[in-house]
Amino acid sequence: MEQPLLNRSVMIVLQPSSLKESLKLLNENPDAEVIANASDLWPRIRNGEVKPKKLLDISGLVNELSYVKKDGNLIKIGALVTVSQLEGESFVNEKRFSAFKDVIAKFGSPQIRNVATVGGNVCAASSSEDFIPVLLAFNAKVRLSSVDGDRYVNLEKFITGKRKINRRPNEILTEISFEDPGEGYISAFEKVGRRNILIINLVNMAVVGKIKDGKIEDVRIAANRIKGKIPERAKNTEDFLKGKTLNDDTVARAKKVLSEEISLTDDFRASANYRKALLLAMLERLLFKLGGEQ
Ligand SMILES: Cc1cc2nc3c(=O)[nH]c(=O)nc-3n(C[C@H](O)[C@H](O)[C@H](O)COP(=O)(O)OP(=O)(O)OC[C@H]3O[C@@H](n4cnc5c(N)ncnc54)[C@H](O)[C@@H]3O)c2cc1C
Structure with a gap:
């Protein structure tokens, strides 16, 4: 049986040419789905995951x-x-x-x-x-x-x-x-997927921090999954790390805190245990990057 190319009925596309006009149109059409350059939304419309009746296309507002x-x-x-x-x-x-x-x-x-x-x-x-x-x-x-x-x-x-x-x-x-956190701060990000290009991450993690005289003066850690399926900060791990000397022992203890802070579930891309192992390995690498290691 032939599948329709687009799983939708009639869709109204509003194409404003200024932010002012966009805000007015959206106010009059609060049921419209805002669309920018469509790399996320269009595939979801095409596969029927979302079925908006109206789109407010803001991609033309590049000047603003x-x-x-x-x-x-x-x-x-x-x-x-x-x-x-x-x-x-x-x-x-x-x-x-x-x-x-x-x-x-x-x-x-x-x-x-x-x-x-x-x-x-x-x-x-x-x-x-x-x-x-x-x-x-x-x-x-x-x-x-x-x-x-x-x-x-x-x-x-x-x-x-x-x-x-x-x-x-x-x-x-x-x-x-x-x-801008200022001089002395370093940040780094890692992601792991199942291939090396067009990577849909299994997990990702970002760390921002400052090491002074070997001590972790400030650190902020966020990953795409900590407790649920949305990106969050790993605040217990951050609190544990602040003020500690950055060395193997601190990192090993931080991994333990993170492993207690994480609660993940299995899905079709990876098991919770695999994701957890990746996150712990990332934490170790990213913390040492803060300390200047490549
Ligand atoms: C092949 C492929 C590879 C990809 N690889 C990556 C990747 O490596 N990393 C990654 O993070 N993402 C990736 N993506 C996902 C996607 O490209 C990103 O999420 C992208 O940043 C979405 O931007 P967009 O302008 O296309 O958003 P859109 O698709 O236009 O919109 C995305 C969502 O945000 C809403 N929205 C957009 N702009 C606004 C706004 N200004 N105000 C209110 N609501 C708004 C829309 O309603 C929609 O729900 C990939 C997608 C594809 C198809």
Whole structure:
């Protein structure tokens, strides 16, 4: 039997040409699904996982939402910044932002990197999204804009469940921002999948921290799965590590704390035990990277 190419009936696509117009249209059509460059949403529409009747296509708003800028101590990334665009930004070459470079290096394929947006990554809100742990480890905030104005939400509070975000129906995510942690900080990210390109991660992890005189002055750890199926911070492990000397014994004890903090379940891609073993190995490597080891 022939399968329809697109598992949908009629779909209305609203294509505003400015943010102001987008917010007005979304206010009038709160049932519309916001769509950026569609690398996540379109495959889900095609396979029938979601069946929106209306789309609000914001991909044309590059003049307004496609910037990376430093404002005081804040780094601000417009929602439509693509992975390729981010790769060309000088900040990602600084050691304290290496985690972004690590994400970019293993992100999809060149074609996907040219379209995948940072805003879309965050709003997709699943364990497959690689920027989320990095942004969590940088304590990022999102700006949500609507006809009523802007509101800011910590990323940690924005992602409330698998594919569930704290977004009101008339809001568009317009910006992601985080503080530059300053000199002396290092960050790194790792992901493991079942192949070396177009990697759908089994697990990923990001670490941001500062080691001073051999001691862990600050550390923030986030992974795509800690307790559930959404990216989260490993706060018990962070608390354990703060103030400790970074050495083999500390790392071994931190792995024990993390193994108690993690609670995972099996799925068709990997068992919980395998994912846990990967996360523990990643923690060890990433902590030693903070200490300057490659
Ligand atoms: C082959 C392939 C490989 C991939 N590889 C990777 C990978 O290595 N790492 C990774 O992290 N991801 C990967 N992805 C997933 C996807 O590319 C990313 O999540 C991407 O960043 C999504 O951006 P987008 O602009 O395409 O989002 P879209 O698909 O347009 O939207 C994604 C979701 O966010 C919502 N949304 C988008 N923008 C906004 C906004 N501004 N405000 C409110 N809601 C919004 C949409 O409603 C939708 O639910 C891959 C996808 C494919 C198809």
